[in-house]
Amino acid sequence: MKEQSCELLEKCGFFQKYQNTKELACKGFMNRFCKGPEMNECKRKEYRQKYGFAPSDDMMPSGQMIR
Ligand code: SF4
Incomplete structure (x- = not known):
């Protein structure tokens, strides 16, 4: 399968801030959204488009929100 990643990866604050985290939940999101099949369902992306x-x-x- 072709490697895919979100087009906003480099300017995305979430990705930049948490890409090296050891937190499993964050990693899971990155695998699903930032570098995975759900990138177009990302709420951050939706927010950006909306506002x-x-x-x-x-x-x-x-x-x-991450607490
Ligand atoms: S999928 Fe969402 S969180 Fe991930 S890099 Fe793209 S905009 Fe950021």
Whole structure:
């Protein structure tokens, strides 16, 4: 399968901030969204399109906030 990754990877605050985390939940999201089949369902992307600017770095692709 062709390797795929989100076109926003390099400017995405969530990805930049958490890409080296050991937190499994974050890693799971990255595998599903940032580098996986659900990249187009990402709520961060939706937010960006809706408001014209990026959400908090702590908003996950699911739309929930990291506490
Ligand atoms: S969190 Fe969403 S917008 Fe950011 S890199 Fe991952 S899939 Fe792309």
